[in-house]
Amino acid sequence: MYTNCDALKPELDLQFIRDVPLPPELIWAAWTTPEHIVHWFTPAPWRTTKCQIDLRIGGAFLTEMQGPEPEQHFSGVGCYLELIPNRRLVWTNALLPGFRPNPSFADSSCGDFPFTASIELEPIATGSRYTATVQHRDAAGRAQHAAMGFEEGWGKALQQLIDYMQSQA
């Protein structure tokens, strides 16, 4: 029996919870608008140089990121799995847009790892409770993501999101 599939599995998942001084609507907009994404998505000194979003189930979520060195170029490609406006955004890089299994992970030595990520937003008196959860296929994927600085990276990006969206108000 598969029960509690949606429950956090600490040995496989990473989670990041913060109270954010923005309403869910602005955080949702920041996550689903390419013009916003490029301003906050990648912790400085990395930059997001490109973003394409097709905001429907199975639609594309594409990003291109550039580090301080010219060779530090990275592309992310995934598709949306759940879209509940202002509440819950789920995407995965295990499937390409249109739901095709991503061939990048056919070989576990490719250096990258598949994940499914969700952003959950809950309105609170001061703004939003922000919960980011990343599910990995195995403990090695979780360990690799943690070693890349998940906690610090998502924290920095979230602060960039807050600063940027407040500057737009």
Next chain:
Amino acid sequence: MYTNCDALKPELDLQFIRDVPLPPELIWAAWTTPEHIVHWFTPAPWRTTKCQIDLRIGGAFLTEMQGPEPEQHFSGVGCYLELIPNRRLVWTNALLPGFRPNPSFADSSCGDFPFTASIELEPIATGSRYTATVQHRDAAGRAQHAAMGFEEGWGKALQQLIDYMQSQA
């Protein structure tokens, strides 16, 4: 740009189209009810010995299949991606229930392949136009599925579905 992600890619996909003398509602019921699935899902002499369905996006689609020899035992596990009642059913084995990337495909030598399958139903005068499409991550996955007898297997299973549902009428 990812455009036309939902278009058939003949080098990666397998497709099966038939006109079926059943209304979409009965075919949908056959595909989404464990008590029905066990009667038709696996081409004889294989049998489906168990089925579990959690009919929601991200919910489980589990099957256990038994061949004529005792060692021919196979389990299928996947999750639903799209559910448009009586029209469109999409699931993948690349993600476990709850959307976690499936660790079974971390190693391409595991002997199995990830896929995303859709069943599309369109009402026609004589019943339904039935379109089954299976997307693979690479040409090797498509070739392996084709060699397993995709066309014959899905054909036999569909005929079993028709016979069984007509016997229930």
